[in-house]
Amino acid sequence: MDRFRMIFQYFQSNSESVMNGICGLLALASVKIYTCFDFSCPCLPQYNMAYGLGIMLVPPIALFLCGLILNRQSLVMLEEWRRPQGCRKKDLAVIRYMCSSIMQRAMVAPVVWIIVTLLDGKCLICAFSGSVDPEKFVGFANASPVQVQQLLAKVPCKDDELMRNNTSRKAVSRYLRCWSQALGWSILLILIVAAFLARWLRPCFNQATLLQARHWSNYIDIEQKIFEETCCEHSRLFAHKCILHFFKSMQQEIKLHSFSLPREGEGTEGEEDLLRGITGQDQVNKLLKMWYYEKPPLDVSQVTQR
Amino acid sequence: MDKFRMIFQFLQSNQESFMNGICGIMALASAQMYSVFDFNCPCLPGYNLAYGLGILLVPPFILFLLGFVLNNNVSMLAEEWRRPQGQRGKDRAVLRYMFCSMAQRAMIAPVVWVSVTLLDGKCITCAFCTAVPVETLGNASHPGLPQGEMKRVLARIPCKEIYDGQELIANEVAIRYLRCISQALGWCFVLLMTTLAFLVRSLRPCFTQAAFLKSRYWSHYIDIERKLFDETCAEHARSFAKVCIQQFFEGMSTDLAAARCHPPRKAPADAGEATEKLLGITDQGTMNMALKSWHRCKPPLHLHPPALPSGNGWAGEGQPPAHPPMPRRETAAYYSRV
Numbered sequence: 001m002d003r004f005r006m007i008f009q010y011f012q013s014n015s016e017s018v019m020n021g022i023c024g025l026l027a028l029a030s031v032k033i034y035t036c037f038d039f040s041c042p043c044l045p046q047y048n049m050a051y052g053l054g055i056m057l058v059p060p061i062a063l064f065l066c067g068l069i070l071n072r073q074s075l076v077m078l079e080e081w082r083r084p085q086g087c088r089k090k091d092l093a094v095i096r097y098m099c100s101s102i103m104q105r106a107m108v109a110p111v112v113w114i115i116v117t118l119l120d121g122k123c124l125i126c127a128f129s130g131s132v133d134p135e136k137f138v139g140f141a142n143a144s145p146v147q148v149q150q151l152l153a154k155v156p157c158k159d160d161e162l163m164r165n166n167t168s169r170k171a172v173s174r175y176l177r178c179w180s181q182a183l184g185w186s187i188l189l190i191l192i193v194a195a196f197l198a199r200w201l202r203p204c205f206n207q208a209t210l211l212q213a214r215h216w217s218n219y220i221d222i223e224q225k226i227f228e229e230t231c232c233e234h235s236r237l238f239a240h241k242c243i244l245h246f247f248k249s250m251q252q253e254i255k256l257h258s259f260s261l262p263r264e265g266e267g268t269e270g271e272e273d274l275l276r277g278i279t280g281q282d283q284v285n286k287l288l289k290m291w292y293y294e295k296p297p298l299d300v301s302q303v304t305q306r
Numbered sequence: 307m308d309k310f311r312m313i314f315q316f317l318q319s320n321q322e323s324f325m326n327g328i329c330g331i332m333a334l335a336s337a338q339m340y341s342v343f344d345f346n347c348p349c350l351p352g353y354n355l356a357y358g359l360g361i362l363l364v365p366p367f368i369l370f371l372l373g374f375v376l377n378n379n380v381s382m383l384a385e386e387w388r389r390p391q392g393q394r395g396k397d398r399a400v401l402r403y404m405f406c407s408m409a410q411r412a413m414i415a416p417v418v419w420v421s422v423t424l425l426d427g428k429c430i431t432c433a434f435c436t437a438v439p440v441e442t443l444g445n446a447s448h449p450g451l452p453q454g455e456m457k458r459v460l461a462r463i464p465c466k467e468i469y470d471g472q473e474l475i476a477n478e479v480a481i482r483y484l485r486c487i488s489q490a491l492g493w494c495f496v497l498l499m500t501t502l503a504f505l506v507r508s509l510r511p512c513f514t515q516a517a518f519l520k521s522r523y524w525s526h527y528i529d530i531e532r533k534l535f536d537e538t539c540a541e542h543a544r545s546f547a548k549v550c551i552q553q554f555f556e557g558m559s560t561d562l563a564a565a566r567c568h569p570p571r572k573a574p575a576d577a578g579e580a581t582e583k584l585l586g587i588t589d590q591g592t593m594n595m596a597l598k599s600w601h602r603c604k605p606p607l608h609l610h611p612p613a614l615p616s617g618n619g620w621a622g623e624g625q626p627p628a629h630p631p632m633p634r635r636e637t638a639a640y641y642s643r644v
Contacts, residue, residue: 042486239531281607294392
């Protein structure tokens with residue numbers, strides 16, 4: 001539990017860490033969704049390609065958009081981009097830096113999905129089984145073109161009655177899976193090399209500008225958080241004063257309407273009077289009714305000026 | 307348990323986090339409910355469509371309403387909407403902001419249910435199995451059947467054990483076809499929802515940021531004000547009850563002493579705190595009377611200025627004071643006839 005708490009605190013320590021955490025969670029979620037998803041190729045000539053490529057490409061787009069939505073910094077960046085200039089200049093380098101860091105983080109989950117899909121192979125087998133050259137495989141060489149298309153389309157479905165005992169099916173399947181995995185590993189290698197180069201070569205170009213952009217993007221983020229916290233605190237104090245003022249004005253109103261004895265206990269005025277002068281059932285009812293029917297105005301200037 | 311407590315504390319740290327937490331829990335609950343639910347297609351021509359679409363659409367509606375019910379802010383919104391204007395103007399933008407943020411959170415669980423249902427495929431397979439294109443997918447050699455008979459056969463596609471139309475159209479072919487359509491619909495739905503969410507979130511800073519900041523501040527304010535008012539009332543009720551009960555015990559003690567025709571017992575000045583807390587009731591008989599009286603005849607909800615000061619000595623010895631010299635507890639300093 002201690003370790004978990006430490007990890008949790010580390011991730012909360014700054015907003016970049018939180019973004020990295022969300023990015024990692026989304027990548028794990030992407031793998032989990034793929035394993036839970038029940039891939040079922042239609043095994044029909046016109047539908048295979050659409051289904052296979054659709055499963056490979058549509059979820060990454062949704063994951064990318066999710067990555068942008070869940071990232072708080074994207075809102076901060078948009079606000080900074082669209083705000084009127086006012087008294088504070090806008091620095092496009094900062095906005096560009098924020099944009100690129102958001103995009104990089106949002107790209108992780110879609111890339112994970114595509115790579116997992118390719119390494120698994122089902123999508124490519126489904127999409128391209130109809131495009132394989134039938135001459136290369138014994139079982140499909142001696143059939144009419146229409147029949148060949150039908151048979152090839154059924155290759156991804158192992159349990160289909162036509163395909164159950166077909167050895168050429170396994171050959172086509174292996175062939176396509178080999179291509180798919182080769183493609184998957186190549187993409188992974190290219191991406192890792194690109195990331196490696198980007199990280200190594202970055203200090204050679206514009207390091208000072210980068211440090212400035214990073215500092216100011218953190219600053220904008222922190223400033224917004226603190227503004228929100230200050231607003232929350234302010235509204236709490238405002239509400240507190242408003243309610244106290246309301247109770248006091250009720251107390252005064254009751255005093256005005258009553259044939260009261262001379263006010264005794266002047267010495268107790270310094271003490272906290274929690275009852276605030278409201279000491280009967282009907283007075284309490286009146287107070288609650290007033291609270292609903294006539295909420296006090298949002299103006300505590302008399303209270304604060306005392 | 308420590309892990310849960312930490313997560314709980316993090317979520318409670320502010321109101322929005324808490325609502326996001328509830329929203330996430332409902333989404334997970336919705337996915338779990340679907341996996342636990344035992345889907346049973348009726349496999350009858352008239353009923354399949356109703357059952358399939360019913361399972362697809364009715365639980366999301368229930369989950370949406372549940373999302374509103376579990377949201378504490380619904381009553382706050384209703385109160386703010388219906389209150390008379392009084393001295394405080396009403397801002398429609400604040401009401402709209404509150405409603406939109408509640409509706410967005412309530413939409414998540416239904417969207418999860420619909421997505422999971424479509425991606426799983428059982429509902430669409432059940433609902434639309436009679437609409438499978440037999441001409442393209444079926445065995446061309448099979449002689450045509452009358453319409454009603456065809457529908458009866460096709461309706462049994464989801465129920466593999468009783469399916470008797472294997473010559474007409476292979477069961478696996480039909481199910482694969484329907485499931486493919488269902489999953490395509492599912493992913494398109496997911497993409498559409500994420501695109502909508504993205505647009506809603508990203509267009510706001512571009513157009514209405516200032517109005518948004520204002521609405522957000524005042525909606526938080528209304529929430530905090532309501533909570534603080536409840537806390538203040540609870541504090542007041544506590545003090546009220548304390549004083550009411552103190553006065554009851556004192557009244558009891560005085561009445562009984564008067565009935566026994568001797569002056570009320572006075573505590574010696576150095577008796578200490580414990581004696582003061584006894585509130586003048588010091589024997590079994592008196593206590594029993596007090597308890598009986600509390601049950602039979604509760605005191606009115608009306609606090610008197612204290613007739614007897616607290617037990618540390620008298621102002622006027624031997625005479626019941628008409629006006630209290632100096633109230634020593636949290637009591638009203640005047641007597642109101644409102």
